[in-house]
Structure formats: structure tokens, C-alpha cells
Amino acid sequence: MIFRRKEEEKKGADACILCxxxxxxxxxxxxxDERRSLRHxxxxxxxxxxSAWLYAAMLNGVGEKACPIGIAIDDAIIDARxxxxxxxxxxxxxxxxxxxxxxxxxxxx
Amino acid sequence: xxxxxxxxxxxxxxxxxxxxxxxxxxxxxDASGLEGRPLAVLKPRDEEQLRRILVHANQYRLPxxxxxxxxxxxGGCVKEGAVVLDMRHFATIERLDTQRHTVDVGAxxxxxxxxxxxxxRGYRFPLVPEDEEATIGGLASQNHVTEESFLVGDYHDVxxxxxxxxxxxxxxxxxxxxxxxxxxxxxxxxxxxxxxxKVLPTHKLTADVFxxxxxxxxxxxxxxxxxKGVLLAEYLDxxxxxxxxxxxxxxxxxxxxxxxxxKDKEYVETLLSKRKGLEKTLWAKGLAxxxxxxxxxxxxxxxxxxxxxxxxxFGHLGGGILLAAVERTERExxxxxxxxxxxxxxxxxxxxxxxxxxxxxxxxxxxxxLKEERDYNNILNPGVLV
Numbered sequence: 001m002i003f004r005r006k007e008e009e010k011k012g013a014d015a016c017i018l019c020x021x022x023x024x025x026x027x028x029x030x031x032x033d034e035r036r037s038l039r040h041x042x043x044x045x046x047x048x049x050x051s052a053w054l055y056a057a058m059l060n061g062v063g064e065k066a067c068p069i070g071i072a073i074d075d076a077i078i079d080a081r082x083x084x085x086x087x088x089x090x091x092x093x094x095x096x097x098x099x100x101x102x103x104x105x106x107x108x109x
Numbered sequence: 110x111x112x113x114x115x116x117x118x119x120x121x122x123x124x125x126x127x128x129x130x131x132x133x134x135x136x137x138x139d140a141s142g143l144e145g146r147p148l149a150v151l152k153p154r155d156e157e158q159l160r161r162i163l164v165h166a167n168q169y170r171l172p173x174x175x176x177x178x179x180x181x182x183x184g185g186c187v188k189e190g191a192v193v194l195d196m197r198h199f200a201t202i203e204r205l206d207t208q209r210h211t212v213d214v215g216a217x218x219x220x221x222x223x224x225x226x227x228x229x230r231g232y233r234f235p236l237v238p239e240d241e242e243a244t245i246g247g248l249a250s251q252n253h254v255t256e257e258s259f260l261v262g263d264y265h266d267v268x269x270x271x272x273x274x275x276x277x278x279x280x281x282x283x284x285x286x287x288x289x290x291x292x293x294x295x296x297x298x299x300x301x302x303x304x305x306x307k308v309l310p311t312h313k314l315t316a317d318v319f320x321x322x323x324x325x326x327x328x329x330x331x332x333x334x335x336x337k338g339v340l341l342a343e344y345l346d347x348x349x350x351x352x353x354x355x356x357x358x359x360x361x362x363x364x365x366x367x368x369x370x371x372k373d374k375e376y377v378e379t380l381l382s383k384r385k386g387l388e389k390t391l392w393a394k395g396l397a398x399x400x401x402x403x404x405x406x407x408x409x410x411x412x413x414x415x416x417x418x419x420x421x422x423f424g425h426l427g428g429g430i431l432l433a434a435v436e437r438t439e440r441e442x443x444x445x446x447x448x449x450x451x452x453x454x455x456x457x458x459x460x461x462x463x464x465x466x467x468x469x470x471x472x473x474x475x476x477x478x479l480k481e482e483r484d485y486n487n488i489l490n491p492g493v494l495v
Contacts, residue, residue: 017392018140020180020242024221032152032197034135034179043138053131068389 013045013076015069022073025062036108038063042073045080052093054081056108113169117149117192120162125152125198136176136193140240141463143184145191147174152195156302159194160278163300166192167276172491175296177244178219181251183461185295185493196246199302202226211269212308216246216301232308235261238458239388239398246301251459252293256341256384259427260365264292267307273299276484290479295459296490298479314340315369316377319360324409330360331426338366342427343384346415349423352390353383360426387423388432396421396434401447402456403429410450418446430456460494468494 020039023029028037041057044050057063057077064073084090100107118126127133127150137146148171153159166173175194176186186193199215202223206212210232214223221241223234235257238248249264249271261267271283273291275298283291283299291299321327327344334342340363350357362369363381371377388398403411408431415422415433420443424432435443444467447454453469460468476495480487 015395018138018142018180019240019392020140020178021240021389023242029219029222032195034150034195035131037135040135043135049134051131051134053135068386069393 010072010075011070013042013071013073013080015071016042016046017069018043019068021066021068022063024066025060027056027058038073041077041080042071045076048080048083050080050084050087050089052097054084055094055097113165113171114149116165116169117151117162117171120165121151121153121158125154126150127152136179136195137187139176139179139181139184139187141182141184141187141461143187143462145187145189147188147191147193150193150195152198154198156274156280159300159302160274160280162192162194163274163276163278166488167278167486170486170488173276173300173488174490175246175250175300177217177247178242180240180243181247181458181461182463183251183459184463185251185459185461185490186247187462188490188492194300196244196300199246201303205230205232205308210308210310211305213303213305214245215303216244216249218245219243220245220248227308231311233311234306235309236264236267237385239385245304245306249292249301249304250295251461253459254425254428254430254457256343256425256428258425258430259341260339261307261309263428265289268292269305269307271304272302274302275299276486276489279483290483293459294476294479295461295493297476297494298483298489300489309365312365313367314374314377314381315364315367316371316380317362317364317369318355318371319362320356321358321360323358324412327358327360327426328405328408330362334362335368338364338368339427340365341381341425344423344426344431345384346412346422348421349387352387352421353380391421391434394434395437397437397440398432398434399440399443400424400430400432400455400457402453403431404452407450407452411447411452414446414450432457462492465492465494 022038026038035053036056041054059074097107132150133146136150138144172191174186174188174191197217199217201215204213219242220237227233236255252264254263271291273281319330321330343361345357345359347357350359420433420435422433444454473495
């Protein structure tokens, strides 16, 4: 927690300028799959879009640390996921995703 | 169109073609705020795949948009209905020549990746943008300028040769004067493949801060600098200097030798990294950073304008490009006021789709001629620059 900004300094996904600096610590440089980039997850949260790909974010805090704006990225993504659940929008992909996880299989395959 | 799509799918490996809803959405934007849903996304892995895509796109007159990391702020890689070429698989870093100080880099390598690889061999790539996730191909196509352009120049100077395809899939090796057919053309006449770029060995680092109460004092300090060893000369107005915990307005100068009075390498590195982070600090305040290319005569008027409008002003005085932090809603005003001064807005990160109306007429004319020669069906990045 020592690396995280103070709560009052944090901003929401609306402030994102899509610079991609958060992606240095995401799986994007390895997969080169834009859908899995943290930037895309923040873009989805910013644009209030529901998508199973919100679950591709690892929420490990690395992107949040790298963000020049100080966006609470993990919280923004969790909020977006929560909105999906509240709308009853658990997708087929999401159900399959968790089923695979429970079975010990690769959820992204 | 269905035929075209089916054929496109065959041009690349199965996992490298994407036309699903989420992929199209993920490639429908960049850092500019522009949006445009592409037709398909292709990620070629080698030159043969790329050549086939271009030949095929030409046959069906499909617009093709080369894309690196999508970090551009002028909408250069966003186009409705286009075939997006994700160039990130062109990610080779090879043949570091320690005699000639060059390295061969794939267009899809990011600056962060390149510098991480070079650091292991005691070298670095000098033109590091504020956003290190940008790719070398993307930056070269915009002819990006950074603070170290004072010493090494822009991408025209740093790139020794560039391999590219034109819209017909013909291979070109650009050198010397021909480099301008690929560098700075924002993907409208060629798709960059690999670039031989100059690198710098790690060196000493010292710095100086000269007070510059007005434009004349800043220019005097600039003229008084030694001819050799100066890495960068950055102007900082009072507010920009305050953010760096310096007394401003001033001229921050870094040397690749013992020339500066600040000799503690750690302190100088911190100072330069803070300067590099200045844009990010201003982004965090909700501001946009815009740029203007200025002559010496235009500098006093520009500084006066920034003072009047209360825009934080700083930048590459040595390279003739100054930056101003403006409210996001004031970007258009900034460009128009800079033009009214007789100066050229832009000059640091291209024009893209957003600012194409500001492209000088002579540049447009040159590009149209180039397009006639290399892309007569106008499939490469239509709507950008020309």
C-alpha cells in the first residue's frame, strides 16, 4: 500500500487520457491483445460499457502505480464489474470463465 | 466485401485476424479521443504476410491503417471501416553495431522495450517521448521531437535507414534524402517495417540552470552554450520551474560531459526525469499539452501569449519547439492563436486526422505527389495529413 496515492488524490476512470502507461505492467505486452490491455478495461469503465473483458484485468495495482493521472484503476474496474452484476449482465463468457477457473483450466483459452 | 474479408482472414495466422465485437471496439480509439470502428484487425508476423495484405487491400480498395501502440494524440490510427494493421509483431531488436552506434529495430518495438534491451549493453535510445509505450514505428512516422532533439535532431537524423512497403506491397529501403518518404509521413505513403536507428553509449551527465527572466535572456543563455556536449536546453516558465522545485523562468541545460555545475549524477538524473514527467504532472491536473514550432523572432510574442492566457509554458527551446499546457477545451483556441502569431502549431507529434487542416500547403503538395507514386488508390491511412 505504500506505493498507492492517498485516497483523496485518486481520480475516476473519466479522467483517463488513454496514454497506455498503465499497460507496462499488464498482460498486454506479452499477449499483444488489445482486448486484454488495462487501457481497454479503463476505456470500458470510462464509457460505461459492459463487457466480459473487464475480467481480463488482473487488479494487481501495477497499472495504478504507473498511471500519471492518479486514477484508481482497480476501483474503477471493480465498479464497472459491479454495475454489470447489478444489471443482471453476467455474460455467458463470464459464466464460462469462472467455470473454467473452478475446473482449474485456463480461463482465457 | 464478404469475399474481401474472407481473403483477409487467410492472409495471417488464425489468431492474428480479429473481427469480433470486442477487438473492433478495442481498436476503435487511440489517445486522441477520436473513434472509428475498423472493418478488421490484422496482426502480420512477417513481411510476406504484410505484403499480401497490402496487395489484397489494393485490389479491393480497402483503406489500411498501420498502428503501433495507439498512443498518438492526433487520431492517426483511427478510421471507420479500415483494415487496421497492428504492427506490434514487428518486434525485433538486433544487430547493435558498437562501432557505428546503431541498432536495427522493428517498427512495433516500444521505446521502453528498446531502452531496456539497450541498457544491458551500455547504450540508450535518446529520443524518449513522454509516453514510453509508444512504438518506434509510430514515433518515426510522426517524426516525434523530444528534448534531446537539441543534440541528436529528430527522426530524420536519428534513423539511418528504414525498410518499408508502399501501398502496392513493393519493398523500399529508404536512406538519406529518401527517408522523408517514410519518416514523418504518418503512414500515408508507406508502412514502416524496420529502422536502423542511432543510439548513444551511456555517458557522464551534468546540468546547469540559467535564469531567463524573458525571451531575450533565454535566447542569450542558449547562444552562450558551448558548441559540443549539450544534450538538451529546456525553457521553463515560472510555474513549470516551480513544479520542478527550481526558480524560474529559467533554461535547464544538460551536458554529456563535465561542463555543467551540477555534477551529482543522481541529482541531475532526478531533475531530468522530473522534466520528463512534467507533461504527466500537467495531464494529472486535467490539462492538455500542445506545441508550437517557433522561430527566434516569434518567441517573445509566444511567451507573451502564454503569460496573458496563463498557459504553463516550457519545452525544447534549443529545438525551436515550445509546449503550453492548456485546458482541454482550449486546444483549438491555442492552435488558432499560434497561427495568428505567424508560427506553426504542431511539429512535435504530427497532425493526424484531428489537425489535418493545419498541414502546410507545401507539405500537402509533396505528400500528394508521393501518394501518386506509391499509393495511387489512396488506401494507406486516407484522411490523415492530405
